[in-house]
Amino acid sequence: MDLKTAAALRRLRLVSAPEAVSFLLLLICSVLKRTTDFNAVPVMGMIHGVLFILYIVFWADAWNRTRWPLGRAALYAVLSVLPTGGFFAERKLAREGEAAVAAAREAEAGAGVSAA
Template sequence: MDIKTASALRRLRLVSVVEAVSYLLLLLCSVLKRTTDFNAVPVMGPVHGVLVVLFLVFLADAWNRTKWQLGRPLVYFVLSVVPFGGFYADRMLRRECEEAVASGQDAAEPQREGVAGA
């Protein structure tokens, strides 16, 4: 995995967690709006909206760089709509990054040995 692809996946992981937290805060603000006099929805709504747009931009970038089939980005999009789904998406992306780095190191080791032996 090249550095730009790894960076795209890291950005997607970061924004998925932040977007998930903002989604939960927006849900909490909605409940508080209806049960108390506290109304933070006018503030939290746009914040969450910006984070959703960032998530979609980073998802498109990661999809372009990793050459995923349609199913995987669709799963990540659905997870962004489900409460707590962003945390699960983060775990999936972290596992994918670790596997890609491990496979990249395995592929690079024979080249290093060949260079060192020359």
């Protein structure tokens, strides 16, 4: 895995949990708007919108760089529209990133042994 691919996965991973938190807070604000005089929906809506757009941009970049199969790319897209999906995406991306780094280190070690 090259550095740009690893960076794309890391960016997607880092934005997935805050996007999920903002979605949950937006849902809470929507309920509070209907049941009380508290109305933070415009502010939370803007915050969530920006984080969601970042998630989609980073998702597209990661998909382009990693060449995920359509099923995996669709899974990460669907997780972005579920209220707690970002937490699952973050955990899955962390495992995928760790596995990719381990594979790259093994390949690097194997190349160093064969070059010597």
